[in-house]
Structure formats: structure tokens, C-alpha cells
Amino acid sequence: MPQLTDDPERAGTWMTPAEYGASRAVLWTGATVLVTDPDGRVLVQSVDYRRDRLLPGGAVDAGEAPSAAAAREMREELGIDGHYPRGLAVDWVPADAPGFPPEMRFPGEILHVYDGGTWTPERIGSVRLPAQEVTGIDFAEPADLPALMDAGDARRALSALRARVNGGGPALLEDGRPTTPTALDRLGVLRTRRAPQHGTWHPGPVPAHLPVRDRTGWLFAPDGRVLLLVARATGAVHLPSHRAEHAVAAVPLGYRYADQQAHARTAARLTALSPAADPAYARLLATPEQVRELSDWGPAGRHELASVHAARAHLGLPAPPRTPPVELPEQGLRW
Template identity: 50%
Template structure:
């Protein structure tokens, strides 16, 4: 082919290019924009002009939000097919390659500095990830959630087609963030619960030898919980006994003697004020997965770093203090700090 013919051929197959930015607050909620020209919410971003996608993302943030941010980390690259976006036929939408960048976690000071572009951005709001499908177009919501999961996994940009990953990770397979995260905005207190305050729950941070911890995921919606549960009469008021029993029932696992981390005071529990205890232990043995006899639920057993675990919940300001106590216990148990890696399934059996 001549250069002219080859250029014409490539031009006939040209796609649009776009860039958007995933930004969260410290609670893990996603920044969305309300615009006057669409009924659904959008991530900040827009068309790539005569610039790189990263330059376009940074430019759009400054134009739309009035915030200057360097954008360097990619989360997802999505091929949006002509059928993957609802556009007027007259637009002749040819498809688009859309890059999603990581805008980071914004604190209150940076959020307060947002100045929405007048005439374009009507409002800016932070939404719980599980609410994105109701607020955004389906493809936009899939893309945003896939980018959020990629950020937690930390494996670099994922490849998507119409918002669906070509190679789904564990968080994709269990549809993480499609159900509201457990919101536990209680202050953290180290040490035992006060005398007279009943213990209604005991959860455990259970360490594998590589420093990751066991997390239980609902296979249908990815809802996460740490192993543990409610004290029973046969536990005789001993949180360590409760945790050991619940871990065996829920996760078919055995642990070393637990150490107490602290507790969370729940002043508004339906049964009255109570303490929710947190402990730490080593995982020593994991058997074949089986249903929890109390609920009939068979959880997906996952290994995640402690930092990844906190992103699966909405624990508020107390999360940082609890995380610090977790790492202190990890050092006491002589467990190494986990390297950042994707959340992975623990299929078992295993013995450490």
C-alpha cells in the first residue's frame, strides 16, 4: 500500500480517545460530577485533544474542578464499542479508547478547594461505590468499579471491553462493591472492654505467613467480613474462645492463641451499648471450604493485606488507629509486613 492509502485506511478505523479520573475521599467514596447535559453522573474527565491521555486527565481536572493535580498512574484502559454507549445516531460514534487514571485519596482540605466549572459542572458529590450503578450509565459504572478494584489490587492498568475486564480478578468475580460496605464509624480503643460492657462480637485479624490476613467475601456481591462472630454460652465469656470457634465454623480454619487488640464501643446497638472486640492470631491450618453451620453461607476465603482489608469496609476515622494496632500485633507475632499484591482466593487445604 502507498503511504496515502495506508493513512486513509487507518483514518477510516479511527476511534475517539478519552480520559477520566477516579478520586475517592478518606471513606472510600467516589467523586462524581453532575452535569447539565446528561441525566447521569460522570467521573471527572473528557476528550483527549492534541495531547496525551495523562495530560488530558490533568487538564480536565483543572478545567472542571479548578484543582491542579499531576496524573501519572493508570488504573484501566477501556475499549468502548459503538454499541457500548448510548449516543444519538447523528453523532456516528465510532467507539472510544478511554483511559482511567488514579486521582488519589483527597482529604478535606483538597475537597474544599474544588471550584466546579460554571455552566458545565452543576455539582460535585461523593457516592458509595455500591450506588454507582444507580447514578451512572451502566458502562460508566462498570468502568469506575473495575478501576476501583484495580486500585485495590495494585497491579497496574486493567484492560476492559465496555467496562468488563478481559481477565477478571477475584474482586471482579465476586462483584466487590456492588453491595454497600459495612459502615462501622466507632472510635478505636486499645485493650479490653470496660467491665460491665457486654461483648456482642469478636472478629479476628488472622495472619498467613506472608503477612496477609484472611477475609471472607460473599460470592454474590463481594461483601466482606473478618472471621469471627457472636459469643455463645459455651464460650463462657472468653472472646478468644469465641473467635477460635467462629473461625472453624465460618472458614474451616484453625488459629494460634489469639492476642487482644482492642474494642469498638457501639452505643447504638439494638440490644443496648456493647463492645465489638478485635483480636489477632496466626493461621495454622485451613481445611476444605464448607458452609457456615450458623448461616448456610459458603464464603470465598481471600488473602489481602491489612490495608486492602480496610478499603473493603467503611470504618471512618477509627480505621487508621485499628490498622496501627494490627501492625503492632503482627510484629509481636513475628509476621513480616505483606508485600502489596492482588487480593487472592485461599482455596485450601493448607497447613503452616
């Protein structure tokens, strides 16, 4: 910052307060809120002044804190009172971003994205729309956001959603793109539709009379995180085969029953990872909660998660804190 002075004869980097004020960039400020339903879909609203869907939010008024603006906009647009102290992302939107008419003289914007949490059906049912501006709300699959929203808005929403899953603090974005991409960002997780894996959850072994469609494993590292596979081409995530890696103390965890077939799950402790056999997949360590949030498991997901934590405790492993998922080395490793 240059030195300020009221003496017009001072040279060098000295500036008068008026000169310094005139030299600073002018930007708009906005605040939005990212809300999901229990299935991990994102709340978007329809408005009467544009075709694209939007996250709830709007402009920060003069002298208003961004978090206060987020709370005000949620109250005005959805009739929901709340407090949103947790930031998910701060985005710099350039002045030449598409969609702004020249006569608006858009100077660029700093846009804050706050975490509105996961809403229960009861809270969703309490939404009350205003008489004008907001015409409806929907909960959209994350991968559908680019088709529903302006391109920059969709990038920002997906980056904020990944930041929420990561749990590593707010993401710094430039035109919706993280300046320091995490593994979820680099792999483009959530850019394609999650495969629905619904049905009822049943703890324990699969009964002998039921046909088994597939067997996958909750494979635990020593710190309590689990192995997760990500398809590099699509960003789709899934649990590995229950026999894919070096594992000990395997126990039948339970199964999902859907379409008259069982999808069996096993729990085991990892002792090592072999060198990567298929370069099409990245291998990550993630918390069980992160695996659930990146998957579409329906209401039975919380029951499966409870079984996972019971198995982790049975294996004598700690409950892992939420940290950003880490991509594992291709050459493998041992614990």
C-alpha cells in the same frame, strides 16, 4: 503489519501508505480521574448536559497525552491542579455503546482512567466549580454507582476501583469489563453497599462491663496477609470469626464501641486452613490496607489499622507488599 510501498504494481500484502492509513480504525480518546474520600466513596460530578453522574474528565485533544488531558480536565472542571501519572484502567468502548445519538457517528473510544488518590477534607473544600457545565460534586458509595451513572461508566469506575485496591497494575477493559478478571472482579466485590462499622477504636481487651456484640479476628498468614471472607451472592466482605480457623498466639487486639456495644477484634497467627465449611463464602488473603479499603470503618479505621500492624510486628510477621488478593482453595491448606 503489512509492508508499505509507493509502487502500485506490488501485489500480496503490500499497501500504499494511503491505503494502510485508510484501513486503520478511528477511535476517540478520553481520560477520566478516579478520586475517593477517606471513607472510600467515589467522587462523581453532576453536569448540565445529562442526567447521569460522571467521573471528572473528558476528551483528549489532538496531540495531547491522555495524562495531560486528565490534569487539564481536573483543573477546568474542579479547579484542582495535579499530576496523575498512575493509570488504573484502559477501556475499549464499542461503537454501538448505548447513549450516543446516530448523528454523532460515534466511532468507539479508548478511555484512560487515572488514579486521583484519596482526598482530604481540606482538598475537597478547595474544589472550585466553573461557571457552567459542572453543577456539583458528590462522594458516592461504590455500590451506588450503577444507579447514578450510565451502565458502562459505572462498570468502568468499579473495575478501576478494584484495580486500585488490587495494586497489580492497570486493568484492561472491554466495555467496562476486565479481560483478565481478578478475584475481586470475579466475586463482584463492592457491588453491594458496605456495612458501616463506625464508632471509636479502643486498643486492648474489652472491659468486663461492656456487652460484646461480635468477635472477629485478624488472622495472619506467614507472609503477613490476613484472611478475608467474601459472600459469593453479594460480594460483601468481612473478617472471619476469631475462632474460625487454626490459629495460635491469639491476643486481644481492641474493640470498636458503637451503640453501647463492643465489636471485639482478636489478632492471631494462622497455621492452617480447614476445608471450606460454607460454600457461600470465598476465602481470600489480602493485606490489612486492602481489608480497610473494602470496608466502611469511618475515621477510626486508621487507628485500628495501626493496631493491626503493631500486632503483626509482635507476632514476628513481615509487612506484606500490596498484591492482588488471592482466593484460597476449598480443600484448605497448611503452612
